[in-house]
Amino acid sequence: MGRTPDAAGALARAHEHALTWLSTLPARPVPPAASVAEVIAALGAELPDGPTDPMAVVDLLAGAVERGLTAMPSGRFFGFVIGGTHPAGLAADWLTSAWDQNAGLRQVTPGATAVDDVAEAWVLDLLGLPGGSAVGFVTGGTMANFTCLAAARDAVLARAGWDVGGYGLVGSAGVRVLVGAERHGSVDLVLRYLGLGAPELVPVDQQGRIDPAALRERLGGGDDRPAVVVLQAGNVHSGAFDPFEAAIAAAHEHGAWVHIDGAFGLFAGATPAYRHLVHGYEAADSWATDAHKTLNVPYDCGLAIVRDPTALRAAMSMHGDYLIQDAAGDPFEKVPELSRRARAFTVWAVLRSLGRSGVAELVERLAGHARAFADGIAGIEGAEVLNDVVFTQVCAAFGDDARTLDVVRRMLDDGTAWTSGSVWRERAVLRISVSNWSTTDADVERTLDALRAAVTAS
Numbered sequence: 001m002g003r004t005p006d007a008a009g010a011l012a013r014a015h016e017h018a019l020t021w022l023s024t025l026p027a028r029p030v031p032p033a034a035s036v037a038e039v040i041a042a043l044g045a046e047l048p049d050g051p052t053d054p055m056a057v058v059d060l061l062a063g064a065v066e067r068g069l070t071a072m073p074s075g076r077f078f079g080f081v082i083g084g085t086h087p088a089g090l091a092a093d094w095l096t097s098a099w100d101q102n103a104g105l106r107q108v109t110p111g112a113t114a115v116d117d118v119a120e121a122w123v124l125d126l127l128g129l130p131g132g133s134a135v136g137f138v139t140g141g142t143m144a145n146f147t148c149l150a151a152a153r154d155a156v157l158a159r160a161g162w163d164v165g166g167y168g169l170v171g172s173a174g175v176r177v178l179v180g181a182e183r184h185g186s187v188d189l190v191l192r193y194l195g196l197g198a199p200e201l202v203p204v205d206q207q208g209r210i211d212p213a214a215l216r217e218r219l220g221g222g223d224d225r226p227a228v229v230v231l232q233a234g235n236v237h238s239g240a241f242d243p244f245e246a247a248i249a250a251a252h253e254h255g256a257w258v259h260i261d262g263a264f265g266l267f268a269g270a271t272p273a274y275r276h277l278v279h280g281y282e283a284a285d286s287w288a289t290d291a292h293k294t295l296n297v298p299y300d301c302g303l304a305i306v307r308d309p310t311a312l313r314a315a316m317s318m319h320g321d322y323l324i325q326d327a328a329g330d331p332f333e334k335v336p337e338l339s340r341r342a343r344a345f346t347v348w349a350v351l352r353s354l355g356r357s358g359v360a361e362l363v364e365r366l367a368g369h370a371r372a373f374a375d376g377i378a379g380i381e382g383a384e385v386l387n388d389v390v391f392t393q394v395c396a397a398f399g400d401d402a403r404t405l406d407v408v409r410r411m412l413d414d415g416t417a418w419t420s421g422s423v424w425r426e427r428a429v430l431r432i433s434v435s436n437w438s439t440t441d442a443d444v445e446r447t448l449d450a451l452r453a454a455v456t457a458s
């Protein structure tokens with residue numbers, strides 16, 4: 001037997017390294033300073049023959065990887081759709097690891113289950129979604145889409161007299177899945193997981209919003225298979241929201257299940273100032289969102305929300321004689337995993353810390369910064385904002401595609417901020433996604449200064 005490893009020492013070192021990282025975020029360049037090979041060289045690739053004290057391991061890890069980290073939690077990281085970590089969520093996440101609860105079973109961890117129950121009710125209340133819906137705490141938007149669409153698939157086939165759990169999909173009538181042409185790629189991915197194949201694409205307007213008349217026409221086109229319609233709250237390029245009221249009405253007239261992918265946009269529903277964007281969304285059957293985007297809890301956390309808890313349970317539950325199951329329902333029956341981290345702790349902590357007004361202010365601040373970016377970019381000679389900036393996403397172009405790509409490259413080389421490129425409506429764009437609680441007006445100004453310099457130099 002070796003010495004007993006010292007938890008206190010390792011945790012103290014981790015605490016110190018974490019504070020150093022957080023305190024250097026405002027000043028450090030956003031892109032990483034070291035390559036994968038350089039980090040491996042600093043770590044050492046050899047598996048040691050014997051033990052190392054955890055404290056030394058923490059020091060080695062922090063020392064070796066830090067130069068290879070992107071400052072994603074920086075207030076000037078505007079790539080992809082990446083939230084920061086609100087301090088209450090980060091601290092709760094540390095406790096989540098220390099407590100190390102397997103959060104699947106209600107009676108085995110009453111503490112985790114209680115927080116799961118409370119956070120579930122708060123999420124529904126804040127978003128104005130039907131009380132009594134089930135909320136599963138999953139890893140992210142992709143798995144939230146998966147979880148909801150598993151319930152959708154099984155429910156629409158059950159209504160058509162087919163038991164997916166008993167017979168699988170082979171021999172069933174099949175399921176039509178209709179989505180707007182600008183859906184997020186994770187929708188296609190989860191349809192593959194679910195054995196449903198590629199979706200049918202419905203035309204969208206200039207901002208990427210589904211055309212409800214086209215949806216209605218396709219649904220009435222004579223294909224009588226059970227249908228699922230996937231709508232979107234927050235297009236990753238334009239930030240646009242589908243016209244929920246009309247689209248949901250069309251879908252429900254044809255008996256379809258309506259799911260909404262609102263990975264970052266669903267939280268528009270948490271603020272009176274932006275609630276009009278999700279008008280009518282509460283009539284859907286399921287909703288997916290990320291907590292690690294707009295809500296700014298640490299990775300990884302998504303929310304799978306299903307109006308009919310029995311449909312979710314039917315898709316996700318199992319039985320094990322050795323488990324201690326509760327008739328009231330167990331948290332694992334709302335998610336694909338059996339064993340699971342207690343993710344509700346971080347969601348509860350951020351909601352408890354911000355309160356109703358704090359969540360609204362957070363969302364309004366993100367969208368306000370996006371507006372400021374749009375205004376700043378519009379004032380740059382030769383620059384053009386391509387989308388209607390209704391929420392947190394901005395797409396800009398700087399003349400032809402070659403020049404836009406050059407500006408994207410110059411911004412990354414400069415390192416003041418992270419704004420990455422994409423292609424939207426067949427044009428190269430520079431994308432700005434404002435998703436971090438800590439972004440300040442000064443961060444926006446500094447980023448615009450860097451952008452002006454990049455455009456001048458290109």
Ligand SMILES: *Cc1c(COP(=O)(O)O)cnc(C)c1O
Nearest residue numbers: 081140141142184186261263290
């Ligand atoms: C980010 C995103 C997803 C996927 O979420 P993950 O948390 O990355 O799995 C799905 N849909 C939309 C609209 C997104 O922005």
